[in-house]
Amino acid sequence: MSKLNIGIILGSTREGRVSPQVGEWIKSVADKRGDANYEIVDIADFKLPLLGEVDATDQATAWNVKLASLDGFVFIVSEYNHSISAALKNALDYAREAWNNKAAGIVSYGSVGGARAAEHLRGILGELSVADVRIHPALSLFTDFENFSVFKPADLHLTNVNGMLDQVLSWSAALKSIRH
Numbered sequence: 001m002s003k004l005n006i007g008i009i010l011g012s013t014r015e016g017r018v019s020p021q022v023g024e025w026i027k028s029v030a031d032k033r034g035d036a037n038y039e040i041v042d043i044a045d046f047k048l049p050l051l052g053e054v055d056a057t058d059q060a061t062a063w064n065v066k067l068a069s070l071d072g073f074v075f076i077v078s079e080y081n082h083s084i085s086a087a088l089k090n091a092l093d094y095a096r097e098a099w100n101n102k103a104a105g106i107v108s109y110g111s112v113g114g115a116r117a118a119e120h121l122r123g124i125l126g127e128l129s130v131a132d133v134r135i136h137p138a139l140s141l142f143t144d145f146e147n148f149s150v151f152k153p154a155d156l157h158l159t160n161v162n163g164m165l166d167q168v169l170s171w172s173a174a175l176k177s178i179r180h
Contacts, residue, residue, distance in 0.1 A: 004036045004172050007070040011077045011088035013044040018109070019076045021151035022139065026074055026107055029161050036169055041066060043091040051093050060094050067098035072105075072172030073130070074164070079110030079117035084124075092124055099128040101179050103171035105164040106136050109145075113138030131175060133167035135160055 008026055010019040023040050030038040046063045049056050077084055092099070104125055108114025115138055125132045137160040139145075144153045 004071040004169060004176070005069060006030070006036050006038050006072045006074060006168060006172065007041040007067070008038060008074045008076065009088075009091075010040060010042045010044070011075055011091075012085050013087040014085070016149070017078070018145065018149060018151055019078060022107060022109060023076045025151060025153060026076065026161060029158065030074075030165055033162070033165065035165075036172075041070075043087055046091070048087075048091055048094055051090055056094075063091065064095050064098045067095050070102070071176050072103040072168050074105045074107060074168060075121060077106055077108040077114055077117045077121055079108065079112070079114040082116040083120045084117045088121075089124070092128065096128065099125075099130050101129055101131075101175045103131045103133060103168050103175055105133050105168040107139070107161070107164070108136065109139035109141060111141055113140050131171050133164060133171060135164040135167055137161050137164060 008023050010023050012019040027038050027040055046059055048059050048063060077088065106118045106121055108118040110117060118136055122132050137157050139153060139157065141148050144151065146152050
């Protein structure tokens with residue numbers, strides 16, 4: 001059986017965001033495992049306009065093709081006003097079938113570890129038929145970031161990251177069997 005393809009979705013597009021730092025850290029931890037193909041998928045690269053505002057056939061097609069090539073996801077989620085970013089919600093809405101019957105882990109960050117954003121994301125993922133796993137690394141802006149901008153995660157997070165990845169891979173493999 002070939003290795004699963006897992007996308008690490010950067011859930012923020014704003015200037016000065018820290019999601020790329022968190023995503024690169026998750027990818028470095030994941031790559032050391034050697035158990036799947038991990039890649040960072042930055043929603044900013046797809047330049048998705050607000051859904052329904054203009055014709056975005058090309059952007060939507062590219063986004064859906066990328067998602068369809070993946071067997072599972074790890075969402076890097078920052079908390080904006082107790083929820084996910086508008087850019088992430090918009091990107092989620094641009095696809096339907098490409099999300100279906102896949103697994104996802106959530107890595108969140110914010111003043112309370114991004115927990116409220118993660119819980120909102122879980123509800124949305126359920127509607128998209130994405131099975132979200134239980135283990136959830138939650139990073140604090142106060143203890144895991146220097147000056148709220150330089151990511152310096154505590155070593156204690158590695159246990160949760162690896163546990164989350166274990167669950168994402170086992171669920172992704174199981175769900176792949178019903179997609180094919």
